[in-house]
Amino acid sequence: MNYRHAFHAGNFADCMKHAVLVWLLRAMARKDTPFAVLDTHAGIGAYDLTSGPAERTGEWRAGIARLLEKTPPALQDYVALVRELGLYPGSPAIARALLRPQDRLVCCELHPEDAEILRHYFARDPTVAVHHRDGYEAFRALLPPKEKRGLILIDPPFEQPDEFARLATAITTSHARFRGGVIAAWYPIKGRAPVRAFHDTLRAGGVTDIVAAELFLREPLDAARLNGCGLLVVNPPYKFEQEIPALLDALLDRLGQGESGEGTALLRLKDES
Ligand SMILES: C[S@@+](CC[C@H](N)C(=O)[O-])C[C@H]1O[C@@H](n2cnc3c(N)ncnc32)[C@H](O)[C@@H]1O
Known part of the structure; x- marks a missing residue:
């Protein structure tokens, strides 16, 4: 395991994922009934951007720094949370901040040091459970949650060549165990072909009600670069398709560098059945 998220914290892809995550968590909280969040690839929780790996x-600087400098209205909620939390918040810190007393968070992190840091971050917080375990294995034990409402964030490091296939399997498995769950799965856009194959796999499978939000900084021609990223959402909450485009456009407006092929997309991959 070579990937350490600290090198990338707060970059454009984190901003996209976390801004949509904030929207999803707010949507979950519209109903009073409790919900659980399962963060299968959690990282260390929060990141110091001014020293260590992120500073290096x-x-x-091309991500959250630009949003802090000038915050578009559609991103106010997310950026206000970043300001409030101090260190740059990773997905567990964001989720924890938006839970109500009746909700809970379960995190999985496989890297031993990162899992230990995350455990320390949430020490003595009864709302959060941190497991040092494989997030892809966790579905069987942790789903469905007893609350019968939940959000599953799957945010793998994409170190392995078969990561898109594993991600598609993870989405299918978690949906099979917890049909009503909202699943958010992050993916990199380097070239178009792997993303198309990933979408096609899901289109052909049994999971229904799937959308994908995408942000492109440039035409994805050079597969050695992170040219964009996507968040695939199963069971998107009410108004996702109406409200997320403005959020993506605001991200592009601040984080785009005017390169050819930059843009945003909101794709419906599968209808509700
Ligand atoms: C992209 S980072 C997660 C970032 C985090 N979700 C956030 O938004 O702040 C991916 C994390 O997954 C961890 N990881 C890699 N393989 C894993 C696995 N099979 N199960 C759980 N965690 C894993 C890595 O150590 C890394 O911390």
Whole structure:
């Protein structure tokens, strides 16, 4: 396991994922009934951008730094949370901040050091469980949640060549165990072909009600670069398709660099059955 998220925290892809995550969590909280969040690839929780790995790569300067400098209205909620939490919040910190007393968060992190840091981050917080385990294995034990309402975030590092296939299997497995669950799965857009194959796999499978939100910084021609990213959502909450385009456009407006082929997309891959 070579991937450490600290090198990339707060970059454009994190901003996209986390801004949509905030929207999804707000949507979950519209009903009073409790819900659970399962973060299968959790990372360390929060990141210091001004020293260590994040400072060395400086990726956040083309990401969250631009949003903090000038915040478009559609991103106010997300950016206000980043300001409030101090260190750059990863998905577990964002989820924890938006849970109500009746909700809970379960995190899986496989890297031993990162799992330990995350455990320490949530020490003595009874709302959060941190497991040092394979997030792809966790579905069987952790789904469905007793609350019968939940959000599953699957955010793998894409270190393995078969990661798209594993992600598609994970989506299918978690949907089979918990049909009503909202699933959000992040993916990189380097070239178009792997993304198309991933979408086709899901279109051909049994999971219904699937949309994908995508942000492109440029035409994905050079597969060695992270040219964009996507968040695939199963069972998108009410108004996702109406409200997310404005959020994506606001991200592009601040994070785009005017390169050819930049843009956003909201695709419906499968209808509700
Ligand atoms: C992209 S990062 C997660 C970032 C985090 N979700 C966030 O938004 O702040 C992916 C994480 O997954 C961890 N990881 C890799 N393989 C894993 C697996 N099979 N199960 C659980 N965690 C894994 C990595 O150590 C890394 O911390």
